[in-house]
Amino acid sequence: MATIQQTCSSETAVGRIGPAIRGERCKGCGICTAFCPPKILVLSDHFNPRGYPEVKITDAGACRGCLQCCLMCPDVVFAFAQKDDTHASDDERE
Amino acid sequence: MQVMMKGNEAIGEAAVRAGCRYYFGYPITPQTELMEYLARRMPAVGGTFLQAESELAAVYMVFGAAGAGARVLTSSSGPGTSLKQEGVSFLASAELPCVIVNVMRGGPGLGTIQPSQGDYFQATRGGGHGDYRVLVMSPASVQEMVDLVFKSFAKAELYRTPVVLLTDGVMGQMMESVVLPEAQTDESAKPWITDGCKGRQRRVIKSLYLDPDQMEAHNLHLQAKYRQMGANEVMSEGYCVEDAELLIVAFGICARVARSAVDSLRETGIRAGLFRPVTLWPFPAESLQSAAVGAAHVLTVEMNAGQMVDDVRLALPGREIHFYGRMGGIVVSAREIEAEVRRIIKGEEK
Amino acid sequence: MTRFSYTPPNTLTPAISHYCPGCGHGVVHRLVAEVIDDLGLREKTVGVASVGCSVLIYDYLDLDMQEASHGRAPAVATGIKRVLPDRIVFTYQGDGDLASIGLTEIVHAAARGENITVVFINNANYGMTGGQMAPTTLPGQKTATSPGGRDLTRDGYPLRMAELLSALDGPAYIARVAVNNPAGVVRTKKSITKAFRCQQEGLGFSMVEVLSACPTCWGMEPLTALRWIKEQMIAYYPLGVFKEPSHVRAVAEYGEEPQSCRHEIKCG
Numbered sequence: 001m002a003t004i005q006q007t008c009s010s011e012t013a014v015g016r017i018g019p020a021i022r023g024e025r026c027k028g029c030g031i032c033t034a035f036c037p038p039k040i041l042v043l044s045d046h047f048n049p050r051g052y053p054e055v056k057i058t059d060a061g062a063c064r065g066c067l068q069c070c071l072m073c074p075d076v077v078f079a080f081a082q083k084d085d086t087h088a089s090d091d092e093r094e
Numbered sequence: 095m096q097v098m099m100k101g102n103e104a105i106g107e108a109a110v111r112a113g114c115r116y117y118f119g120y121p122i123t124p125q126t127e128l129m130e131y132l133a134r135r136m137p138a139v140g141g142t143f144l145q146a147e148s149e150l151a152a153v154y155m156v157f158g159a160a161g162a163g164a165r166v167l168t169s170s171s172g173p174g175t176s177l178k179q180e181g182v183s184f185l186a187s188a189e190l191p192c193v194i195v196n197v198m199r200g201g202p203g204l205g206t207i208q209p210s211q212g213d214y215f216q217a218t219r220g221g222g223h224g225d226y227r228v229l230v231m232s233p234a235s236v237q238e239m240v241d242l243v244f245k246s247f248a249k250a251e252l253y254r255t256p257v258v259l260l261t262d263g264v265m266g267q268m269m270e271s272v273v274l275p276e277a278q279t280d281e282s283a284k285p286w287i288t289d290g291c292k293g294r295q296r297r298v299i300k301s302l303y304l305d306p307d308q309m310e311a312h313n314l315h316l317q318a319k320y321r322q323m324g325a326n327e328v329m330s331e332g333y334c335v336e337d338a339e340l341l342i343v344a345f346g347i348c349a350r351v352a353r354s355a356v357d358s359l360r361e362t363g364i365r366a367g368l369f370r371p372v373t374l375w376p377f378p379a380e381s382l383q384s385a386a387v388g389a390a391h392v393l394t395v396e397m398n399a400g401q402m403v404d405d406v407r408l409a410l411p412g413r414e415i416h417f418y419g420r421m422g423g424i425v426v427s428a429r430e431i432e433a434e435v436r437r438i439i440k441g442e443e444k
Numbered sequence: 445m446t447r448f449s450y451t452p453p454n455t456l457t458p459a460i461s462h463y464c465p466g467c468g469h470g471v472v473h474r475l476v477a478e479v480i481d482d483l484g485l486r487e488k489t490v491g492v493a494s495v496g497c498s499v500l501i502y503d504y505l506d507l508d509m510q511e512a513s514h515g516r517a518p519a520v521a522t523g524i525k526r527v528l529p530d531r532i533v534f535t536y537q538g539d540g541d542l543a544s545i546g547l548t549e550i551v552h553a554a555a556r557g558e559n560i561t562v563v564f565i566n567n568a569n570y571g572m573t574g575g576q577m578a579p580t581t582l583p584g585q586k587t588a589t590s591p592g593g594r595d596l597t598r599d600g601y602p603l604r605m606a607e608l609l610s611a612l613d614g615p616a617y618i619a620r621v622a623v624n625n626p627a628g629v630v631r632t633k634k635s636i637t638k639a640f641r642c643q644q645e646g647l648g649f650s651m652v653e654v655l656s657a658c659p660t661c662w663g664m665e666p667l668t669a670l671r672w673i674k675e676q677m678i679a680y681y682p683l684g685v686f687k688e689p690s691h692v693r694a695v696a697e698y699g700e701e702p703q704s705c706r707h708e709i710k711c712g
Contacts, residue, residue: 019450029465029659029666035626052465070450071629074470075461080450116527142526146519147552154516154549158523161510162490166523184513288508288524290531292487298502300493300511 018060019069019078026077028052032069038062041069096273101236102127102266105195105259106135108243109167113280114193115141116166118155120148122174123207124263125197129169149174153181153194160190161299163287165247165280169195171263172205175213176221182256183222186316187301189286191250193243194228195259197266200423208423209263211346214401217258218375225313227320229257229327230374232345236270242372244275251282253323260374262397264347264425323376330378331370332385334360338367340435341389343382343406345371348395348426355431366435374402379409386410391438393418395431453477455486457506466666468567468656469497471623473504475633476536476563479640480507489532490524492517494546496538497572498565515546518553521560532643534561539578540570543603547579550609557614557648561639564605564651567658568677575661579603582680587661602680606653610686616648618687622655624673631683638688647689655681 018040026048032055033041040063044056055077057063069078099107106128109117117132129145136143146152149170159166170178175196185192198213200206213221217230229249233239239261246257288297303309334356335341344352349370359366369385371378386392393416394403403417418434420426455477463469480486486507493501495514502509512520517535525533542550542564553560569587570576576589580602584593594602606620617639621632632654639650655677657669664672 025460027465031466031666031670034667050460067450068626071626072471074463074465074467074474076452076456076470076474078450079452116523118523144522144526147548151516151519151522151549151552154512154519155523155526157512157516158492158510158520158525159527160523161520162524162527164523164527180513181516188511288490288510289528290488290490291506291508296506296508298509298511300502300509302499302511 018057018063019080021055021057022077022079023054023056024048024050025075026052026054027075028054029074031072031074032078035068035072037066037068038064096271098269099236099272100127100267100269101239101261102197103131104236104240104272105169105243106131107274108240109193109247110135110139110141111275111277112165112244112247113278114165114167114247115139115280116159116164117141117143117168118146118152118159118166119168120146120152120170120174122149122171124199124209124266125169125171125195127266128195128197132167149177150181153178153185156192156194157181157185157188157190160185160192161188161288163284163289165191165251167193167195169197171197172199172201172213173203175216179216179221180223182228183220183224183226184301185256186222186226186228187224187312188299189254190256190299191247191254192256193246193250193259194256195261198260198262200421206423207263209347209397209425210421210423211262211348211397212399212401212421213260214374214396214398217260218377218405226316227323227375228255229253229323230260231257231329232260232372232374233265234346234349234370236265236268237272238372239265240272240274249327251284253319254286255319255323260346262347263423327373328376328378328381329372330381331372332381333368333370334365335367335369335385336388337365338385338389339365340391340393340439341367341369341386342393342395342431342435343369343371343402344395345374345402348397351426351428352395352431354428355435358428358432359435364435364439371402377405377409379405382406382409386413391416393435393438395419395426395434397421397424397426453481455480455506457504459503461504462500463497464658464660466657466659466669467497468623468654468658469565471629472563472565472632472654472656473498473501475629475636476534477505478633479636482637483640483644485532485640488530489534490528492521492524492533492535494535494537494541495572496541496570498536498538499572501536515541515544516549517541518546518549518558518560518562522553522556522558525558525560529559532561532640534563534640534643536563536565538565538571539567539580543579543605550605551612554609554649554651555612555614557616559643559646559648560650561643562649562651563636564653565656566605566653566677566681567656569658569661571658571661575658580605580681582676604681606651606681606686609651614649615651615687616689617642617650617685618653619651619685620653620655620681620683622673622678622683624655624657624670635685642689653681655683
């Protein structure tokens with residue numbers, strides 16, 4: 001594990017800022033919050049236009065980029081930018 | 095090219111010559127010969143024959159194939175045709191062209207394998223759910239079967255609609271001399287098919303419209319199409335109608351028999367005439383009104399409990415419409431029709 | 445070189461789905477779209493929608509699609525594939541559609557070895573109509589039409605479709621997977637990939653049965669629903685590959701790597 005984290009911090013800016021979150025798609029199912037290993041996803045107090053409590057990230061720096069949120073989310077809320085496209089991820093992030 | 099052909103087989107040959115290359119069906123008497131003919135003929139012309147697991151599966155294979163752009167045929171009788179009715183409703187709503195042959199047998203239920211004309215209501219009123227119509231064509235000879243098969247495919251694609259070729263077990267089994275038309279290929283443009291969205295927007299062929307306004311709009315569109323069909327596709331035939339004192343109205347095999355009766359009656363001085371609808375939907379009401387203008391009596395003859403007679407009464411309101419029918423798979427005889435005509439005329443003269 | 449990236453697939457439309465929070469359809473739609481993107485099949489695929497919660501799948505997949513009536517998707521797919529044998533044709537069906545009203549059509553399409561791919565969502569009930577008993581409802585499971593729990597003497601036994609169809613000679617690839625955890629989701633995508641590859645190779649009928657959550661009709665929170673899949677469903681519906689041509693296995697694992705969406709972390 002340590003090796004992967006070290007590689008992350010030196011190699012990949014994307015992993016360090018966490019996923020891009022499209023909160024308007026979130027349905028507050030909470031699945032991502034359970035499967036995020038560093039437990040940095042929570043359902044916020046903010047209700048999106050569809051009336052669901054949106055997911056938010058509490059500590060983007062702790063994101064390991066494991067992509068489990070992307071795997072488990074039924075509503076395509078999460079994305080991780082391509083390796084050359086760090087800035088897009090910055091803009092989309094909550 | 096003139097050949098002797100059995101009705102069921104002539105339908106199959108006509109379909110192939112009309113460019114049809116896909117047949118899905120299930121065996122049921124009295125139309126199985128059509129299926130077996132195409133089992134041999136389709137592969138011979140590079141077409142596809144598939145015996146489906148049921149008539150229900152077959153009509154949905156027709157749906158998929160028509161949506162993929164094929165000229166496609168299915169056929170059945172009685173209970174099998176009933177199974178297809180949900181599919182016909184779906185085909186009509188999704189506006190998919192196809193030809194559905196019903197070789198009528200006695201019913202209801204499992205009925206009999208003998209012929210009848212008991213599916214008129216089902217074909218013309220729509221055996222399936224919802225507001226839709228299908229073109230219904232009724233041949234009275236093996237030659238006309240061939241000609242109407244060609245017309246059916248053409249109209250199906252012109253209007254993007256299912257067309258029913260409604261015939262019966264006698265016509266399906268009878269052998270007559272036919273002239274077969276030249277074969278044609280399917281070269282129609284179909285800019286609505288689902289064949290993979292290469293180089294274009296994707297398409298969806300469906301019949302679900304959950305929004306009421308959209309559902310109504312779709313229905314209004316279908317109704318407008320049916321009005322067009324009603325205005326342009328009516329076909330009928332009159333025989334000795336000009337001076338008829340009694341007009342017989344009959345379709346399919348009954349019309350064949352009635353024609354003989356008309357000839358016999360005329361020999362004895364009774365001026366009988368025959369009006370034969372060729373399209374059962376749209377029903378040739380105006381042509382019937384013209385034909386019946388001079389006749390003192392109108393007699394509808396059918397092999398059922400009285401189905402087309404409803405359309406005759408709708409077309410000729412206020413007039414007494416006589417009805418003569420046989421059921422049980424019994425084919426009406428010319429002699430019965432003549433006796434009935436005499437009974438009506440004698441009765442009126444009392 | 446480490447790479448962490450995920451972009452939603454092109455074949456998925458931007459529409460926000462109507463599915464309930466935690467519904468497995470969302471995951472599986474996404475996986476189907478990813479596989480179609482990965483294999484470059486979008487422009488040569490025709491999908492067949494069925495009747496159930498997923499009836500609106502054509503709003504979520506940017507593909508040519510046809511909508512079949514309840515249970516008849518395999519027949520519609522047969523019609524399409526017989527006319528367009530070089531296109532990829534798949535159906536997406538739920539429990540009632542495939543295992544109840546459509547049982548004849550799926551068995552015969554499989555028996556014919558029809559070269560189509562079937563994605564079968566097993567969530568042990570009829571979701572769209574409000575949670576009635578399905579042929580896949582577990583013994584003792586409470587549903588809207590088995591309020592006292594599925595009673596084997598009244599209602600008989602559930603159908604294990606993967607096993608049932610594997611007994612036929614026609615199918616080339618049949619697998620059962622579950623989307624209840626990340627490993628399951630990854631395996632589901634691999635299975636769907638293999639199934640589509642199977643069709644590409646012309647090997648015959650392929651089906652992936654996916655155990656999926658229906659939190660609303662099960663009366664559970666989404667996370668509880670995922671646990672229920674693991675604790676209850678998998679016990680009755682074992683995961684695994686029931687039929688697989690070795691050729692497909694080889695192609696799927698050692699063939700070309702997918703380009704667009706990645707779930708894998710590569711450490712150099």
